[in-house]
Amino acid sequence: MNFEFSDDVTVMREEVRRLLTERVPPGAVRRLVDAGQPFDRPLWQEIGALGWMGISLPEAFGGSGLDHETLCMLAEEIGRVAASVPFSSSIYLAAEAIALFGSEEQKRTWLPGLASGEVVGTFALAEGNGFSTAEHVRAAVLNGRITGRKLPVWDGLVADLFVVAARDADGDIGLYLVTAQSVIRTPLETIEYGREAAAVVFENGIADRLLAAKGWSAVEKLLDRAAILFAFEAVGGAEAILTMAVDYTTQRFAFGRSIASMQAIKHMLADVYVAIELARSNAYYGAWALAHDAPELTIAAATARLAAIAAYETASAQAIQVHGGMGFTQEVDCHIHYRRAKRLATEIGPRRYWSDRLIAHLPATAG
Amino acid sequence: MDFADTPEEASFRAETRVFLDAHLPLKQGARGYRNRTHDAEHAKASQAWQATKAAAGFAGIHWPREYGGRGGSQMESIIFAQEEARYDAPYYLFNQSVGMALPTIMKWGRPDQTEKFARPALYGDDIWCQLFSEPAAGSDLAGLRTRAVRDGDEWVIDGQKIWTSNAHFARFGMLVARTDVSVAKHDGLTAFILDMETPGIEVRRIRQVSGNSNFCEVFLSDVRIPDSDRLAGVGQGWKVSLTMLANERFAVGQAEGPDVEDMIELARTIEIDGKPAIDDPEARARIADWWVKAQGLKFTRLRTQTALSRGRTPGPEASIGKLVSATTAQQMASYGIDLLGQAGTILDPAIAPMNAWFQQAYLYSPGKRISGGTDEILRNIIAERVLGMPAEPRADKGMPFSQIPTSAR
Numbered sequence A: 001m002n003f004e005f006s007d008d009v010t011v012m013r014e015e016v017r018r019l020l021t022e023r024v025p026p027g028a029v030r031r032l033v034d035a036g037q038p039f040d041r042p043l044w045q046e047i048g049a050l051g052w053m054g055i056s057l058p059e060a061f062g063g064s065g066l067d068h069e070t071l072c073m074l075a076e077e078i079g080r081v082a083a084s085v086p087f088s089s090s091i092y093l094a095a096e097a098i099a100l101f102g103s104e105e106q107k108r109t110w111l112p113g114l115a116s117g118e119v120v121g122t123f124a125l126a127e128g129n130g131f132s133t134a135e136h137v138r139a140a141v142l143n144g145r146i147t148g149r150k151l152p153v154w155d156g157l158v159a160d161l162f163v164v165a166a167r168d169a170d171g172d173i174g175l176y177l178v179t180a181q182s183v184i185r186t187p188l189e190t191i192e193y194g195r196e197a198a199a200v201v202f203e204n205g206i207a208d209r210l211l212a213a214k215g216w217s218a219v220e221k222l223l224d225r226a227a228i229l230f231a232f233e234a235v236g237g238a239e240a241i242l243t244m245a246v247d248y249t250t251q252r253f254a255f256g257r258s259i260a261s262m263q264a265i266k267h268m269l270a271d272v273y274v275a276i277e278l279a280r281s282n283a284y285y286g287a288w289a290l291a292h293d294a295p296e297l298t299i300a301a302a303t304a305r306l307a308a309i310a311a312y313e314t315a316s317a318q319a320i321q322v323h324g325g326m327g328f329t330q331e332v333d334c335h336i337h338y339r340r341a342k343r344l345a346t347e348i349g350p351r352r353y354w355s356d357r358l359i360a361h362l363p364a365t366a367g
Numbered sequence B: 001m002d003f004a005d006t007p008e009e010a011s012f013r014a015e016t017r018v019f020l021d022a023h024l025p026l027k028q029g030a031r032g033y034r035n036r037t038h039d040a041e042h043a044k045a046s047q048a049w050q051a052t053k054a055a056a057g058f059a060g061i062h063w064p065r066e067y068g069g070r071g072g073s074q075m076e077s078i079i080f081a082q083e084e085a086r087y088d089a090p091y092y093l094f095n096q097s098v099g100m101a102l103p104t105i106m107k108w109g110r111p112d113q114t115e116k117f118a119r120p121a122l123y124g125d126d127i128w129c130q131l132f133s134e135p136a137a138g139s140d141l142a143g144l145r146t147r148a149v150r151d152g153d154e155w156v157i158d159g160q161k162i163w164t165s166n167a168h169f170a171r172f173g174m175l176v177a178r179t180d181v182s183v184a185k186h187d188g189l190t191a192f193i194l195d196m197e198t199p200g201i202e203v204r205r206i207r208q209v210s211g212n213s214n215f216c217e218v219f220l221s222d223v224r225i226p227d228s229d230r231l232a233g234v235g236q237g238w239k240v241s242l243t244m245l246a247n248e249r250f251a252v253g254q255a256e257g258p259d260v261e262d263m264i265e266l267a268r269t270i271e272i273d274g275k276p277a278i279d280d281p282e283a284r285a286r287i288a289d290w291w292v293k294a295q296g297l298k299f300t301r302l303r304t305q306t307a308l309s310r311g312r313t314p315g316p317e318a319s320i321g322k323l324v325s326a327t328t329a330q331q332m333a334s335y336g337i338d339l340l341g342q343a344g345t346i347l348d349p350a351i352a353p354m355n356a357w358f359q360q361a362y363l364y365s366p367g368k369r370i371s372g373g374t375d376e377i378l379r380n381i382i383a384e385r386v387l388g389m390p391a392e393p394r395a396d397k398g399m400p401f402s403q404i405p406t407s408a409r
Helices: A007-023 A028-034 A041-049 A068-081 A087-101 A104-116 A216-251 A263-292 A297-328 A334-347 A351-360 B007-023 B040-055 B074-084 B095-108 B111-122 B237-252 B260-269 B281-309 B316-339 B341-345 B353-368 B375-386
Strands: A121-124 A140-142 A145-154 A161-167 A173-179 A183-188 A197-206 B128-131 B147-151 B154-165 B172-178 B189-195 B201-205 B215-226
Touching (some): A007 A068, A068 A087, A068 A216, A087 A173, A087 A216, A145 A161, A173 A197, A173 A216, A216 A263, A216 A334, A263 B316, A263 B375, A351 B281, B007 B074, B074 B281, B095 B128, B095 B172, B095 B237, B128 B154, B147 B172, B154 B172, B260 B353, B281 B316, B316 B353, B341 B353
Antiparallel strands (some): B147 B154
């Protein structure tokens, strides 16, 4: 049994972490936002050239063909520095959708660009408040043309390609490729920081169907797989913010001693540590399920996601708390993780969606 | 990542199954609700099964062969425990002996001490208890007050121990007592092996919240221990205790339940307003949360086992197991009763579902958050040893034991 990342992935992680720590030091996201940049384009180009986006995409389409364990590690490290790159939208969602459900020609057309980072993709599912059950999808495709309105669409302002969930003439849900030229997008003000979202209106643009994506279950499959990668991002972010909280409280003195020596602080951060360890272990199971395309994938995904979101939300909220007034400013990066935790908690479906999915898939032998 | 055994592990697993199949029935259904009584009859069954295992080389799997062990790996111990858990085996009474006292004697004792105590413990003939906690020394164990005074070749012990599991069955006890009050508290302790049949020992069973009596008070009056039964040097008692406690965390591990599968079974079988409880949104959300924690612990154990399997020593992070499982067991017991409504308080197993498991657990589970390291001590351990946060300043640091303030002065 080996319930850890492989040695190859562990070695690669060191390189990845070194680069990201250098490129995204504390305060980097704030400087980017202050400069009005929608995302960190130089970093995006650099990691594209290094092959990160295509790491788990097939070699025939410009990828490296490694298994998803490697992609999980990249997700964790990107989450750790809260990098401002559309990695999740473009890779876990858009590229995965095409790799899973696309024709040879669709793959040939889009995957090399997504793998290099020249093309930014995203997934357009939500249509306003409430969650995307199948009933929630109103966007419609008639004679190869799509109409409808999607929001929020993360990275929607910079995306070149949209994978859109919409209904066909029979009312069946499918996934469609729509290019940016045919859409109208407006920026949305969100709680996020360093990641943007748009409202996207589709007005009779050409919609190219991913033929193998049949019905709502295709959406569920895509979300299950993405949930594991999002979980790794959350675990990375949670661990980073816990380290910040431990360092800050150790250096901060009050009442004549380091506040980290106080049990009120220690116990709070010990609980955060426990939540992160549980989340990490569940994420590992998810990584295993993803890499082996295991039948347990749905339950592994829901478990990994629920644990990771809980850990990230509690870690980021408690980090602000132990930083005191400083935590409540934009001077330190606590707020970025606090915001990101909530975006990750909702982006591919809220807690309720995943709890229900988990309960519905519990093995009959449980209980 | 993979879950496959190595070829050696797979062959050991197959061997254990052949042995277990020959001796025990498989558990009926998903789970048997555990019987919580520990009477003399259960002790006998437990001892007999231990002897069978020892004779076949399946007790003390990672003990050295010279002491009756198998000379195997810790991974093999884990594999055997995983397999044994599938069968209806008697309640295990040997955590304190095989899991804790003997490994401590092997580390700190003379070879003749290990020689004398190892086999009878391994074969289940000798049950052991741990004489550490006192009425005024729980989390602050090093503050214990039981005195050991030297008298020629003997030590004279006076004091009281408490929360001693299995003292009423035990043939031997691992005792820590104070041999010097003029030095700092950690430096004045010494460990002894106590024959529980020595005159001057009185064992009284304590009636727990649950109505069971698994642990005891032990009164020690003019109890004489030969110096040859001292373990390690005079003043080394604290180091010996730490070895024992580290083994305790390894031996005790998880709380006993209810586990999330029990919770799911209850929620699938009972109804709220005409629908199975598991269809209730609140129940779903809570059960999902407990499931996620239980799975997280399960896979954390697999990470620990990976470390063991690769020859590394798992760190103090293993303490999250008890911290999480004890708390969630208490929460689930409480919620299970809530789900049953007004009848939830009925403890009669003829009426309460699942042999009144949730009601019993409601009364039993608070203890698990205290024994073997309280929730609060475990959080301190995580904060200080895993996260590297500084220790709380201590009012008694470096002070001679005799000067330390107590509620009495």
